[in-house]
Amino acid sequence: MPHWGYSFIEQKYDADRTAKASGRDLRIKPKDSREICAVIKGMKVEEAKGFLEKVIQLKQSVPYRRHKKKQAHKKDLKQFKWYAGRYPRKAAARIYEVLSAVESNAEYKGLDIELCRIIHAATHRGRIIKRYIQRAHGRSSAKYRHLSHVEIAIYEFPS
Numbered sequence: 001m002p003h004w005g006y007s008f009i010e011q012k013y014d015a016d017r018t019a020k021a022s023g024r025d026l027r028i029k030p031k032d033s034r035e036i037c038a039v040i041k042g043m044k045v046e047e048a049k050g051f052l053e054k055v056i057q058l059k060q061s062v063p064y065r066r067h068k069k070k071q072a073h074k075k076d077l078k079q080f081k082w083y084a085g086r087y088p089r090k091a092a093a094r095i096y097e098v099l100s101a102v103e104s105n106a107e108y109k110g111l112d113i114e115l116c117r118i119i120h121a122a123t124h125r126g127r128i129i130k131r132y133i134q135r136a137h138g139r140s141s142a143k144y145r146h147l148s149h150v151e152i153a154i155y156e157f158p159s
Contacts, residue, residue, distance in 0.1 A: 008120040008153045019106035020120070020153035023098040030125045030148045032088035035064050036095050037121040037150065045103055045116050045154060052099065055092040061085035062092070095150055102152045111156045120153035 004024055026033075036055075039062055040048040054060035061074040063085045071084035106116055126147030132140040 006151055006153070007122055007124070008151060013119070013155050016109070017111060017156040018153060019102055019109055019111060020151065021098055021102035021105055022149065022151045023094060024149050025126050025147045026094045026150060027145060028091040028094050028148050029146050030123055031067050032086070032091035033095060033123040033148050033150055035062050035067070036088060036091055037123050038065060039063065041118055041121040043118055045099065045113055045118065048118055049096065049099060052092045052096040055087060056089050056096070058087050058089070061087055098150050098152050102154055106154055106156070115156045115159055116154040117157055118152060119155045120151065122151050124149045
């Protein structure tokens, strides 16, 4: 069984006012989860949950910063410098689960959720499950399933 660590450095923050959670080997693409984590970093917890709910309901699109070459532009992204975006519903749902886990960890530690902000939201590439589809004439095509690791840490800022 592997031992998972965090890429988050806790020395800058008080450990009693910090809560963190991670989702390992989630079946979402690292490309989509990277863009979602870039958007929610710095948001309050309730604000980030509302944003992810809107993405799941196809009411708010996620701006794509890195992977935006042939992406359609969205009207609701005029607040950003780039207009390219998508609606990664599956990735948003899995990150929502990790966010609710970190929220429950913060409640268990006795933190006030209204004062908490996301200080660390990162995703890393996991392993790739390789499968093959049989084709005609003895050939085959690859069917890869990408896995991702998502980490979220929140900190209670004094009011």
